[in-house]
Amino acid sequence: MKQQVKIVIKGQEYPCRHPLGAMRRFKRMTGKDVTTLTEGDVDDMVTLIYCCTQSACGADGVAFALTIDDFADCLEVDCMKDFVQEVASGQENTGKKTEK
Numbered sequence: 092m093k094q095q096v097k098i099v100i101k102g103q104e105y106p107c108r109h110p111l112g113a114m115r116r117f118k119r120m121t122g123k124d125v126t127t128l129t130e131g132d133v134d135d136m137v138t139l140i141y142c143c144t145q146s147a148c149g150a151d152g153v154a155f156a157l158t159i160d161d162f163a164d165c166l167e168v169d170c171m172k173d174f175v176q177e178v179a180s181g182q183e184n185t186g187k188k189t190e191k
Contacts, residue, residue, distance in 0.1 A: 096174050098144055100165040105155060106147040107174065113139070113146035120159075130175060137163045140174050 095108035114125045117139050128135050141159050148155035 095147060096170070096177050098140075098166070098170055100157060100162065105144050105153060106151050107140060107144040108147045109139075109143045110146050110150060112149065113143040116142035116146060133171075136171055136175070137166060140166065140171060143174070 095106050098105045098107045117123070117125050120138055120142065121135060123135065125139065128139060130136070138159065141162050144162070145155055147153075
């Protein structure tokens with residue numbers, strides 16, 4: 092099982108990982124494929140982290156009722172950095188590199 096980032100919003104801990112469901116959610120929300128994502132696009136990164144958290148919560152049976160704006164208001168930059176590092180380390184293990 093892949094490691095996941097734990098995100099704490101308003102004292103509640105949520106699982107965050109990147110299952111296929113998150114990629115589908117991201118595409119439906121943005122109209123973009125996750126493979127076109129770049130590290131410098133903060134809006135898309137927040138949307139991806141939101142989708143990953145929402146999807147992981149759904150898979151794990153954890154209640155998740157935050158809107159994307161409420162989620163973004165509470166998301167710290169360090170959390171985004173942790174998420175990017177976790178995704179990058181997973182891609183390195185599969186021979187893929189993150190786009191810079």
